[in-house]
Amino acid sequence: MTTDSLRGAPPHSPKSKPSVAPFRSGSRMPSLKMKAGRQHHAGPVAYVLLGLVALMSLFPLYWTMVAASTDNTRVTQTPPPFLPGPNLFSNLSRAWTEAALGKAMINSLIVATSIAVATVLFATLAGFAFAKLRFTGRNALLTLVIGTMMIPPQLGVVPLFMMMSDLGWGQRLPAVIFPTLVSAVGVFFMRQYLMEAMPDELIEAARVDGAHSLRIFWSIVLPLARPAMAVLFMITFVHAWNDFFWPFIALNMDNPTVPVALTQLSAGYVRDQSLIMAGALLGTLPLLVMFVVFGRQIVGGIMQGAVKG
Amino acid sequence: MATSTTPAPGPGGPEAVAPPGPGRTPGRKNRPQQGRRNLLHRLDLRGAPYGFVAPFFIVFGAFSFYPLLYTSWISLHKVELATMDVMEWRGFDNYTALWADDRFWNALGNTITIGVISTVPQLLMALGIAHLLNYSLRGSTFFRVAALTPYATSVGAAALVFTMLFERDFGMINWFLGMFGVENINWEGDKWPAQIAISTIVIWRWTGYNALLYLAAMQAIPRDRYEAAAIDGASRWRQFISVTVPGIRATIVFTIVLSTIGATQLFGEPLIFGQGPNGISGGADNQYQTLGLLMYEEGWKNYQMGRASTIAWAMFLILVLAFVLQRLIKGATSRTRTAQGTRSGKR
Numbered sequence: 056m057t058t059d060s061l062r063g064a065p066p067h068s069p070k071s072k073p074s075v076a077p078f079r080s081g082s083r084m085p086s087l088k089m090k091a092g093r094q095h096h097a098g099p100v101a102y103v104l105l106g107l108v109a110l111m112s113l114f115p116l117y118w119t120m121v122a123a124s125t126d127n128t129r130v131t132q133t134p135p136p137f138l139p140g141p142n143l144f145s146n147l148s149r150a151w152t153e154a155a156l157g158k159a160m161i162n163s164l165i166v167a168t169s170i171a172v173a174t175v176l177f178a179t180l181a182g183f184a185f186a187k188l189r190f191t192g193r194n195a196l197l198t199l200v201i202g203t204m205m206i207p208p209q210l211g212v213v214p215l216f217m218m219m220s221d222l223g224w225g226q227r228l229p230a231v232i233f234p235t236l237v238s239a240v241g242v243f244f245m246r247q248y249l250m251e252a253m254p255d256e257l258i259e260a261a262r263v264d265g266a267h268s269l270r271i272f273w274s275i276v277l278p279l280a281r282p283a284m285a286v287l288f289m290i291t292f293v294h295a296w297n298d299f300f301w302p303f304i305a306l307n308m309d310n311p312t313v314p315v316a317l318t319q320l321s322a323g324y325v326r327d328q329s330l331i332m333a334g335a336l337l338g339t340l341p342l343l344v345m346f347v348v349f350g351r352q353i354v355g356g357i358m359q360g361a362v363k364g
Numbered sequence: 365m366a367t368s369t370t371p372a373p374g375p376g377g378p379e380a381v382a383p384p385g386p387g388r389t390p391g392r393k394n395r396p397q398q399g400r401r402n403l404l405h406r407l408d409l410r411g412a413p414y415g416f417v418a419p420f421f422i423v424f425g426a427f428s429f430y431p432l433l434y435t436s437w438i439s440l441h442k443v444e445l446a447t448m449d450v451m452e453w454r455g456f457d458n459y460t461a462l463w464a465d466d467r468f469w470n471a472l473g474n475t476i477t478i479g480v481i482s483t484v485p486q487l488l489m490a491l492g493i494a495h496l497l498n499y500s501l502r503g504s505t506f507f508r509v510a511a512l513t514p515y516a517t518s519v520g521a522a523a524l525v526f527t528m529l530f531e532r533d534f535g536m537i538n539w540f541l542g543m544f545g546v547e548n549i550n551w552e553g554d555k556w557p558a559q560i561a562i563s564t565i566v567i568w569r570w571t572g573y574n575a576l577l578y579l580a581a582m583q584a585i586p587r588d589r590y591e592a593a594a595i596d597g598a599s600r601w602r603q604f605i606s607v608t609v610p611g612i613r614a615t616i617v618f619t620i621v622l623s624t625i626g627a628t629q630l631f632g633e634p635l636i637f638g639q640g641p642n643g644i645s646g647g648a649d650n651q652y653q654t655l656g657l658l659m660y661e662e663g664w665k666n667y668q669m670g671r672a673s674t675i676a677w678a679m680f681l682i683l684v685l686a687f688v689l690q691r692l693i694k695g696a697t698s699r700t701r702t703a704q705g706t707r708s709g710k711r
Contacts, residue, residue: 097499109510131534177419184416210676211431234427237420268412297518299632317520335521342516350509358580
């Protein structure tokens with residue numbers, strides 16, 4: 056009987072919950088529900104202001120699309136174009152080849168995926184240990200993890216650059232993958248989630264049954280943590296895809312990631328403004344698609360990470 | 365969970381969770397093996413947690429902490445990019461040279477002014493947006509996702525788009541201002557317009573993100589605090605100032621810390637906004653060169669890795685200084701607040 060509850064989905068698993076609100080908390084849910092009923096309703100002014108905020112947020116992206124779908128002459132006229140033109144796909148395919156964004160997109164995909172997978176795995180491991188395992192120095196180590204958030208990694212770029220050329224990773228993808236394989240925010244995020252989502256009895260029961268820690272991690276923690284892991288994966292992916300400073304130093308134009316390749320568009324080699332905008336659009340497209348599909352979950356994840364962050 | 369009350373693993377216990385497979389032998393039930401099992405079990409209990417947190421500390425130590433420390437060592441040497449193995453001891457020469465270097469003070473000034481222009485409006489706007497999002501709203505998911513979308517845009521793309529929007533002759537912003545009779549502004553060439561334009565990129569990308577952090581904190585404020593304030597006759601605005609803002613104080617501090625770190629490291633926005641050869645120098649007259657750009661210029665354009673390290677270490681010290689200052693201000697304000705509190709309590 057214990058076996059079944061360990062192997063299959065445990066009855067406490069939040070897996071069955073809708074993934075929109077993956078971060079249930081026994082104590083907070085009722086208060087949230089009560090509050091929703093009593094919250095002030097937004098008046099027309101609030102809607103107008105929020106509409107403006109949405110417009111300001113989305114307009115530059117819309118205009119990127121407009122500019123990317125016209126041609127250079129039209130973009131540089133005044134008044135500027137507000138409606139899309141006919142050249143979107145030809146400009147995008149030119150950006151893919153002429154601005155060498157094709158290779159950059161593939162590189163970014165490799166980099167962001169490796170970083171996100173590793174970050175999620177290591178963050179879940181450490182988050183589980185900090186949330187549920189007892190060991191000497193746990194609080195001190197956790198404080199240390201949080202303290203590392205205060206150290207901007209950019210400050211170590213000179214030695215990092217030397218290290219990478221010593222390792223033979225100069226201008227190669229491992230140089231940008233390895234330094235960002237872990238994330239303090241991720242560790243803290245998974246700890247918060249597992250503290251709430253994972254009942255202690257589940258671990259104790261498994262221990263009694265003789266399961267070792269790694270086995271508990273594999274068979275109980277991983278299935279339970281899946282919603283939070285998905286959110287962390289997406290947030291890390293966004294960060295890794297957009298990371299700029301270190302990749303700009305570590306990589307060159309023959310082997311760039313997307314943000315590095317985009318600097319070449321600004322450097323004046325490309326004169327065609329609509330082509331530049333097509334490049335900017337292409338480089339952002341994967342993340343925009345992700346936002347359209349999983350926006351709610353990403354918003355939920357950022358907000359949940361914040362409450363106690 | 366009948367077995368959970370059993371103090372020691374029952375004979376069928378270990379096998380119950382082990383994967384069914386050829387590796388499982390009945391011999392495991394033997395007594396000496398069980399003793400070994402207990403030892404392993406204890407080792408596992410003691411050691412596994414350290415194993416689980418180890419990857420974080422190993423990677424962080426190797427690729428963040430060690431480089432940070434080593435930066436300070438390199439900053440005491442002359443090291444050239446082409447011959448990085450050759451380190452020539454210089455003592456504090458790099459630091460005195462930096463202190464005497466006008467470009468450093470210029471970049472420091474730019475970093476501070478761009479940091480203030482980008483952070484203060486950003487956090488104030490985020491606070492307002494969070495307040496609006498905290499109303500009971502139709503389509504709240506849309507507004508939240510919309511506000512966060514700029515966060516999904518890379519520095520590269522955002523800076524390219526805004527460079528075009530801020531273009532002097534055909535840019536949309538000058539066209540728009542022109543309708544109100546404003547002459548075309550030279551957003552790239554003039555100092556303050558350039559710094560405002562760069563700050564706009566930062567504000568655009570990060571306001572929604574901060575708003576969501578604030579919103580999350582606002583939702584955790586217990587409702588009865590508002591009710592108590594309402595009973596005391598506090599207006600909505602008064603409630604916002606005396607209930608909402610203190611209620612999310614920790615989050616506000618957190619975002620200030622994050623934005624301060626972000627502001628000292630600013631690099632991509634001014635680099636790309638500058639377009640081409642002017643990018644690294646931060647404009648023809650260095651009018652928007654930040655410390656990040658200056659560090660890059662020293663290290664990878666002038667090939668002086670030692671001096672670049674000096675700038676990196678200076679940036680770190682500035683950050684530490686900023687936090688010390690912030691703590692002092694925070695301490696001073698909370699002291700005055702408690703003083704006011706006791707005063708009003710006496711009344």
